[in-house]
Amino acid sequence: MTVEEALRILGEKGYKSTGKREALLRLLAREDRYLTAKEALRLMHRDYPDLSFDTIYRNLALFHELGIVHMTEFDGERRYRLRCPIEGHHHHLICLSCGTTQEILACPLDAMWSQPDGFIIAGHKFEVYGYCRSCAEATAH
Template sequence: MTVEQALQILKKSGYKYTGKREEMIRIFAEEKRYLSARDMLEYMQEHYPALSFDTVYRNLTLFAELNILEVTELGGERKYRFRCSTEDHHHHLICLSCGKTRHIRLCPLDGGFGEPEGFTITGHKFEIYGYCSECR
């Protein structure tokens, strides 16, 4: 996903364009890692000193609902990252220190799990946590 695509999703969904929303989306596009609401607030307060945590959190929640951001929970805290630009099925390695991610093509459901009887799988999430070579 690109910044422009994310802004188009907001517009098509009937949400107002604001400089704050664009700035948040640009930060995620540049960072390419998971960020908490507090991380985002720290980035944003440089340009928007009166910005509240609630405003940041509401926008992160909106972006996640619109599938602009992916969400995970690390250390008991929700973290967000820009949605992957690739549409192929993949999962992530996630650094517990810096939040950077790396794609992995391995999927545990491919190993013969199959379709469980009496249940239709519509999606799943598989993440591996550890430390990248820079943080190790």
């Protein structure tokens, strides 16, 4: 998703496109990885020294509700990134160190079963956590 698409969705849903919201969206686009609200606040602090954690967190929650960002949770913290540009069913590898992602185009659930007996699957989420090559190499030295 692009920043412009996200701003369009905000407007269509009746939300104002404030400077802080646009800056948060631009940050997510520039970083292109999962960020915690604390990381976003730290990265935006220079331009917005009075910005509060609550403002960041509320906007990230709104963006998630509107489908602008994906949210995941690991290490006890929620993390957010702009919605993946790949449309259709897919999953992700997520680096525990830097938060970057890599798409998995095959669905592991397909290998497990087609449809379990007596249960209709409405949706699922499959994420694999580990370390990207850069982070793995950095910790090995």
